[in-house]
Amino acid sequence: MTAISELPPGTAHVKAEYILSFSSTTAPDDDAAEGSGAPTRSREQPDDRDADARSGGPKRGPKLTKAQKKAQSGMNKNRRFGRLRDELDLCFKVASGSMCEFGDKCKNNHDIEAYLAAKPADLRFPQREDVADIPLPGAVDVVEEGGHSDSWKAFCPVFEEAGECRYGFRCRFLGAHLHNSDSGTPELVKDSQKVEYAAGANVETNRISGHAQKLLRTKKYLFPITKAYQAELDAAEVKKSGKAVPSANAIVVSEPDQEMDLDAPSLITQRTGDVDATTPAVVDTPDVPVRFSEKRRLDWNGKTYLAPLTTVGNLPFRRLCVSYGADITCGEMGLATSFLSGSKEEWSLVRRHESEKTFGVQLAGSKVGALVSTAEVLAKECAGGVDFVDLNCGCPIDLVFKTGSGSALLDNPNRLGKIVAGMSRALGEIPVTVKLRTGVKDGKNTAHKLMPRLGPEFNAGCITLHGRTRQQRYTKLADWEYIKECVDAVRAREADEDLPRVPIFGGGDCFSSEAYWSCVDSSGVDGVMLARGALIKPWIFTEVKERREWDISARERLEGIRNLAEYGLSHFGTDTGGVNQSRRYLCEALSFQYRYVPLGILERLPAKINERAPAFRGRDELETLLASGDSRDWVRISEMFLGKAPEEWAFTPKHKSNSYDSQG
Structure with a gap:
């Protein structure tokens, strides 16, 4: 068996009992991660998702020669993340409790009852105190329908922060701000105290008029x-x-x-x-x-x-x-x-x-x-x-x-x-x-x-x-x-x-x-x-x-991932489009975080950024999962917080790595 002292230069010194294979993992290509092709393709579009993110399609340039195509290979020029909608789309204005100025001429549905009948079940977002109890993917089915135990309190990050959810009935966490009136009609809830605070706080600033x-x-x-x-x-x-x-x-x-x-x-x-x-x-x-x-x-x-x-x-x-x-x-x-x-x-x-x-x-x-x-x-x-x-x-x-x-x-x-x-x-x-x-x-x-x-x-x-x-x-x-x-x-x-x-x-x-x-x-x-x-x-x-x-524990790291998911929903939105936009950027972050080698399994400290780790197992099942270079596992981690990823949704990492190769 290869001794740790015989490992090639640039290999992280993982303790022998955690090593699964002495062959180093493939080095991620950080140059490819830094360059994403056309810069505007990765831009945020947090609001107005009912309008097209871009006007018109990309302009077609001159046909590339074989040499030009080769020069562009591996640079992720054509990463695409489609915007997903509900099967029966509800007008954004009507969903938030407002009147649509287009009336019957609006291209979107105005029937709230029909929309709610066809809408998938609410997602359940775990609060900070629930992180310790989140089951791992595969342990039980944590992503079907409601996503988690019904004992968990309904939680909408947008409502929690602003006192009202601007996505209204379209919100995938609707139960946190919905009640039935005496007549049985569903009504949106507002927290007046939070609304007043949020109005003066300007949670997100720098919005150009x-x-x-x-x-x-x-x-x-x-x-x-x-x-x-x-x-x-x-x-x-x-x-x-x-x-x-x-x-x-x-x-x-x-x-x-x-x-x-x-x-x-x-x-x-x-x-x-x-x-x-x-x-x-x-x-x-x-x-x-x-x-x-x-x-x-x-x-x-x-x-x-x-x-x-x-x-x-x-x-x-x-x-x-x-x-x-x-x-x-x-x-x-x-x-x-x-x-x-x-x-x-x-x-x-x-x-x-x-x-x-x-x-x-x-x-x-x-x-x-x-x-x-x-x-x-x-x-x-x-x-x-x-x-x-x-x-x-x-x-x-x-x-x-x-x-x-x-x-x-x-x-x-x-x-x-x-x-x-x-x-x-x-x-x-x-x-x-x-x-x-x-x-x-x-x-x-x-x-x-x-x-x-x-x-x-x-x-x-x-x-x-x-x-x-x-x-x-x-x-x-x-x-x-x-x-x-x-x-x-x-x-x-x-x-x-x-x-x-x-x-x-x-x-x-x-x-x-x-x-x-x-x-x-x-x-x-x-x-x-x-x-x-x-x-x-x-x-x-x-x-x-x-x-x-x-020496951060796996559960502490999961708390950070949970917080990032919450911050994503607050920014990108809690409707179907916002949830999957948040999922996309959560997976982008995990495509870097998996490279962390826990300090507790290293023989030599501090760790160096250019050292590649041999294949290793973590100190527990969660730590092993967080070290996975398979992008499908990053999607599974996202499902712990954002519900099951739609069948038509896929994540392609930016940089070449073993995670990139795992995409089948």
Whole structure:
């Protein structure tokens, strides 16, 4: 038999009595998990699910060659999750107790009694105190009809939080807010006290108005700050080159191979200048832009930071991480052009839960005008609901990089400077933060040259550095020595010029409290932005806060999964569509959490994120189930909280792994 000491490098040292096979499990492809094809395909659509999530179908591009098809293989370009409806669909307005303005012309059913007769039985959602008694899938049939023991109290997460359920009779947990009147007619229940509290609490904020979305869609939204900034850049270009700019309506940026003197203060710190106030587009333009010294200062030293995460980093998951101790959260990357088109899907990404104490929005784009304009809209429409706006200069996926966005901006500091400075101006006192990688190509790190300029020259309020190049992706360990070099370069300039201190967060491979604080102490960063570590074990924030390694039990982990399911229902809804949307994102989270190896079965601590475990059994049946890489088991776990998955519903993992291969 193979001895543990003979295991290949990179294998987690699981105690011999728990090992089922000495062959390591297949390494999940985190590069594939980070890139999901078209970014908008994974977007949240929490409200208005009766309307189509997207207008029209996807546009068909030119026919791909064989080489192009091969290049796209394995990148999950065509993941599809259909929206499921009830067999007899009830009008949303009627379901919530309102009158439908379309009357008999409404395409949906208005007969409540007929709908309730055809509707599947209520689901039973276990409350926190019930988690210890939830039977495992296969032990008994826990998912038929009501789902759990009838002794469990009916519970609707939306009703519990808001005092009324906006899904009304369509709710799959209807028994929690339904009673029969004296005449025997079913009636919806409201908790007036909770309704009053919820109205003042604004549980979810940053909802853009329909009027603003219409102005964006019809291109009638006014951008006075962007126009003024554009005029400044145009004037500087004329002064530099002596040639007129091509168009008064386009912000001119230099191409990557062109050089421009960004040390000149005119682009960054000068006043807005005289503008024709009779032009409607520039009404209310501020006379003087907010200076760097006047921006809201970010004091993030010692705070924990959940990175913006593709797909999984939605509001329910962020809420879960906050419950474990995350201080700073940032929404999933949104495309500036999609924000400006008024996309419902993109604007859903800026939703913020009241528990998120420090919340930011992350933008990606390559055009100065688009990013500055998006910043201006955010400042106007989400005033008070956004604490910072993060510019993504680190995304490595081809789809983003080839448009000049993400990590492509690292090779064009001229354009990057214009973007950050313009966004800073458009956002007023809201700080701009910048997320970087060490460089684009291996062996050609550039961040140490760029980072010292981001604060004093471009008005960046915080810098985050992922310790890998774009080319490297996740194939090697993060370079924390280089992160220290970059931190030292920034601090040296701050000391030499007596500049305000800009917070710096590092990132890469932190998977334990010990690793986190070791990286902080050795590199001089203010903290570590947690990404994959938080995906695999969201309770890492508790470990960091308490400076301990938590041998979390399987039931404690199940409590977290239960909470994530509840947060999903509160956000996506409790009708059939919302339940299965919640199920989809719960399975997305489980596609990372199964990779956690319980500390109690390891011979060597702390665990490392790049170590692969041999096939092992847990200390109990539940721990073994939670370690399953079979995506069908993730669906079974979801059924413990969300009822039986519909026959036509299937989950396809994003990344290649043994779980992906298990899909038959």
